[in-house]
Amino acid sequence: MTRIIKNTTTTAQHDWPEDVFIQGGEHGVVFGGPDGAYQTAFFEAFPTGTFLRGEGSTLAEAEDKCWTQYQTFTACDGKGPHGPFERRNYTNGAGFCTRCGIWMSKVFEPLPEDSGPRSRRLVERVFVDQDPEAIGEVINAVAHASELPRGGSGK
Numbered sequence: 212m213t214r215i216i217k218n219t220t221t222t223a224q225h226d227w228p229e230d231v232f233i234q235g236g237e238h239g240v241v242f243g244g245p246d247g248a249y250q251t252a253f254f255e256a257f258p259t260g261t262f263l264r265g266e267g268s269t270l271a272e273a274e275d276k277c278w279t280q281y282q283t284f285t286a287c288d289g290k291g292p293h294g295p296f297e298r299r300n301y302t303n304g305a306g307f308c309t310r311c312g313i314w315m316s317k318v319f320e321p322l323p324e325d326s327g328p329r330s331r332r333l334v335e336r337v338f339v340d341q342d343p344e345a346i347g348e349v350i351n352a353v354a355h356a357s358e359l360p361r362g363g364s365g366k
């Protein structure tokens with residue numbers, strides 16, 4: 212069973228189940244790395260309840276990393292439902308399975324928004340707050356994506 216990775220012309224090398232949406236790109240932009248924004252090849256998979264992402268210097272390497280996470284995720288599932296979960300710094304109901312360590316959505320009741328100060332991530336500042344400064348940062352980085360340093364080897 213061969214599948215084309217959505218948004219690419221590349222065939223997936225691993226046997227992803229039909230119901231798991233997969234997408235990728237050769238030139239993703241990542242914000243908030245230790246040295247600022249960087250570009251990377253990336254591969255993302257969306258099994259029910261979670262979102263897995265691998266990064267690498269090539270799309271194939273990124274898919275390999277994502278596939279490894281998927282194997283961890285499904286192996287944990289095979290021993291019964293995921294959990295127990297811990298919230299870490301998520302207040303929106305998402306948390307991490309303490310057995311496989313994978314992030315999952317909708318595993319807790321969301322906490323009230325004012326439950327304490329926290330630094331909002333760039334993605335929240337753009338899509339939730341519509342903060343003009345955050346939007347400017349994104350537009351600038353995307354416009355100059357080809358000039359960003361290559362990253363992704365460390366993940």
Ligand SMILES: [Zn+2]
Nearest residue numbers: 287293308311
């Ligand atoms: Zn798990």
